[in-house]
Amino acid sequence: MADQRAFNERDYPVIVGIDFGTTYSGAAYSLANQEDIEDIVRWPRQSSSVYCKTPTMNLYRGDSKKMVQWGNAARLELLRPINRDAVLLKQYKLYLDEALSKDLVPLPNDLTIVDVISDFLREFHEHLLFEMSRGIARDFKQDSFRYCLTVPAMWSDRAKALMRESAIRAGLVKEGDHRDRLMLISEPEAAAIYCEKKCEQFNLRGGDKFMICDAGGGTVDLIVFQVESTFQGTRKFKEDTKGHGESCGSIFIDKRMRKLLKKKLKSATKSVPPYAFEHMMDTFINTVKPEFDGTDDHFIQLPASLELASLTNEEIGLDEGVLCLTMQELRDDVFEPVVQDVLNLIRQQMKTVNRLEAIFLVGGFGSSNYLFKRVQQEFGRDVGLVAMPPRAELAVTRGAVFFGKNPNLVTTRVPRYWYGIDSTNKFIEGVDPPEFKIIRSDGSIRADNRFSVFVRRGEPLDINDCVVKKYYAFYPNQTVCSLFAADTEEEPRYTCAPTLGVRRIANFTIPMPKLPDVQYGERIDLLIKMYFGEVELRVEAVIQGKTYSTTCMFEA
Template sequence: MTDQFLVAGIDFGTTYSGWSYSFKHEFDLNPTNVATKHWHGEQLVSSKAPTCVLIEPDGKTFSAFGNDAETKYSQLAGNPAICQKWYFFRRFKMKLYNKTIKREMEIEDETGKKVKATTVFAVAICYLKNDFLSIINDRISGVINPAEIVWVLTVPAIWDDGAKQFMREAAVEAGIPAEKLTIALEPESASIYCRNLQLERSGGEHTLSTLKSGTKFLVVDAGGGTVDITVQEITTNGAMKNIYKASGGDWGGTKVDDAYIKFLADVVGNETLLEYKRTHMEDYLYLISDFEVKKRAVNLLQSNITVTLRISVTLSELVQKIKGKTLEDLLKESQHSSEVSLSRDKLKFEIGFFVTFFKPQIDSIIDHVSGIVEQQNVSEIEAIVLVGGFSKCLLLQQAFKSKFKSFKIIVPNDGDLAVLKGAVIFGHKPELISQRVSRYTYGVESLFPFIENVHKESYKVICEDGKPGCEHLFDKHITSGQYLDVGEAQVKQVYTPSTSWQTYMPFPVYCTLDQNPMYTTDDGCHYAGTLTVPFEGSGLDREVDVRMIYGGTEIEVEATEVATGKVHRIKVDFLS
């Protein structure tokens, strides 16, 4: 990528989202000098805004984002008949995790009403884009040429190709030019930022900036929805290469919120909580927001404190109406009567019980990281870097320091902004990541000559030239765990049409964790998308030279017609 005048990053998070930027001259002086916006809410001032979108009753028209969306929806909630016609989405990013993504898929809002998913994501990205442009134009009006802006959109490293493509298409729908858009992987962005931090901003006695070439370290990007984990090594030129495939799971901070909501549902009943959400959305949002503030502010390592959360009187009234009992009575009847009490409008938790909301997620993260560091091919890790919003949790930090005593534990002061700021650095200098590791074995479904006593007889077909072929064969391109040098083609193959009249050939792309699949029908093989290779002219002797680059954040394909030299830059369609 050539030098750009301005790089803008968008960190589209599960819980919070924001934008960041730096000019080329600022980057040259100090790569970490990345500007962000301060968003103001009723209870928090943050460098990110809540990932909330309000859409008008037509299901298409954008109304508000972030704190504004929460406030406006809360006001609408005063009139349930009107409010139920609007669409309110929050924390909807996880709708793309571990799912089969299609272009026309719909997602549900907070009350179960459905809207096309690309509409929701696109209007959110569009708002962040326009908000950035309005502020930057106020700063230097008339100077910015849109062609000089590179946009970087972050996604979890553990997302599959369909989810990445979905985010790209949503960003293009939001008005970001496709040729100016770069997809960045969240833990990579975080490590790039931390690599440039000096000691005083690295949160302790260790920093990545002083580590020598050859040093291996592990990055744990603990966000609101997912926890992304990568293992990297510092190269001789100061760049970083991944040495283990990205992994992780849905163990982020929102699971802590879910545990709190489950506790309430256990006490008052699911039907009561759903009715409360439907009829008193403003109070319900405040309940969640108050918990969010407390889970950040309370020192969870103290043993003799009580955590107090406010409960609106409307919940007590609804409980009395539906259950015929007071909320206080239900708490006394619950299994948590000795650990939780009610005093007027305040729920009071013993700290020992309050931390149980966090424990399952923290245990899952620690167990997963333990499994990685025990792998032989990632031995000699010296440091573990904790970033992301959930990394601010003292319980999580303490768990890492206790479990991994022989490692340098690095928790940057602004680790919750590491992805947001690192995305901008990546946009200026993407070559800072020189190698990635494939999570899957990729290949295409192909037809090859049939081999007796090797291929399945049931897959035998007769081709146009009269010779027997075998269908459903897995033509492997790369293997799970394979090192992928960024920018280099991992696959160079020549394809010919199977019929004389073909003008294009669609190759179904498959992926699997199996390193040596034979057929695309093998257990564990999944259809991922379609690669369409063009053929001009006619006849069976037309050849197309296909180069596939798997080492980028997105798969790149270049197809050259051998006879004419015509080059096609094509994409694998993972959303078909």
């Protein structure tokens, strides 16, 4: 076990931000000593007229575990007759949402979620390096790059750990690199940093509170921040209340649109070839969805292959091969049910705040004209400002780069869980179950399986705060301790209460370093330091004055 080396930011003069998304992924980079940020806008097999991100898609052939294409090339390759047995994987980021993953079908070809994400990130990163070699980073080697990878704030500690594992396996950093060379930042935090940088006209002052509504393809995350005025006018933020989110992003609009199209076309044709149907969905996703604001009808030209290019069918709104999507059916059947989920999230979050100065909509779905209109209608009277920053779809990617330049811009976070360990406590008759009673040799009566709280859910936590606990081990044995978490409103009393929302989330293994002056079996005191205020849970061990990193195994 190696010492935890001090991290030197000057070793990494290039900052790379990566937004790995449910439907699209993007990247940006900058030199650490410069303000300008370069977006990656060229992607393989993608025309210049489409979105400046690449689709998060993988293509595998047959039952092979080897990815053959990624991004837009994967989607186009699927249309070739030779790839009829191919498997196209998309929206697989949802497998890291533990609330959804249990209801999703298993990944094909015996692939794991780490396999799939690392396959995509490996090719994504190779293309990123190629594009950077043609820009301002051309004089730097990849081992001088520092990475900021964005994750949903609603993700569990296990999901974040799997994302880090995927990034390492994909070759962004090496296993032996310092942990801080790869930083995870929550997507709404990255967006908040971007809004502060690019929204000076909104004039947020010290003490003002604002909400970030980060609406992407799969997830919608909300966090309320409070502005802090600091030395020389630099503004920092602290998370004001416990944020929350759900999987209710724009892919659920796409699913509802698929259902509507199938319903409309059912009466006009017996079957729709898959590539023709996908062509219509592309028109909806790239044209109709971003433009729709709830006021006008929209139209889709049906492909000639459907043999409907010159037909008229008033029942479904088909006129000489042009299908009409009325404002009412788009609003009622496609957009409004999903937008209502977002409005309910905002409504819940606003109940936790006394006064809110602004709501910023960011992300691909956050750029929706209809979502902006509905948020303005619902909350415009109660909030001073509902706004969409410039290039809202790139807010998270660019914010990640800004975060890499100054990781201390967010000073306080609010934990979404109770964290603690298993312990014993005084047994209380009539409260503690009889089977938990322990009678010690000294006659004292204790209750087993008690939840000893390290971190209180919903209470602000400084990013540098750490919990220190004393342990001991007998040389050269390693130490293993379990960490429990709960998302309950009330403080949990027991660790063995999964039906009440308590579960063991991790085991920390603390290997014993080689200590030349210590005898076999000798007792060694050690301190365990747990940092809960960072985006990722970090655990260190201090043994004989030296700090060591630990191995953490997160449980599903």
